[in-house]
Amino acid sequence: QVNHVExxxxxxxxxxxxxxxxxxxxxxxxxxxxxxxxxxxxKEREGVARIGFDGITEYTNDVKGRFTxxxxxxxxxxxxxxNSLTPEDPGxxxxxxxxxxxxxxxxxxxxxxxxxxxxxxxSS
Numbered sequence: 001q002v003n004h005v006e007x008x009x010x011x012x013x014x015x016x017x018x019x020x021x022x023x024x025x026x027x028x029x030x031x032x033x034x035x036x037x038x039x040x041x042x043k044e045r046e047g048v049a050r051i052g053f054d055g056i057t058e059y060t061n062d063v064k065g066r067f068t069x070x071x072x073x074x075x076x077x078x079x080x081x082x083n084s085l086t087p088e089d090p091g092x093x094x095x096x097x098x099x100x101x102x103x104x105x106x107x108x109x110x111x112x113x114x115x116x117x118x119x120x121x122x123s124s
Contacts, residue, residue, distance in 0.1 A: 002027050004024050008020040020080040040091035068081040086122060092120075099111070099112070
């Protein structure tokens, strides 16, 4: 069965860095679009970054230049390197699989098989 397990969250000061990981299992990871999402308390889940099966990446505007999404197909692992974290970045971060090989968009409705999430906290 398809499963995703996120890790790497934690608490950092503003300006700090974290690297999130998502280990996939139960399917051919290398063939699918993958995405990272976050959800702050009281807010809707939003897309942060996505990567197609071919390595093409896209980011939401407020993380461009600070976050880097990558994938290691040999390890079935999706990563999100987050630098220069700000008090606007905290939330529960989730990974999910896209509906196809190419990423059709960043909206959560274009993804399924959500992990349990990993919490990111940023103190000012």
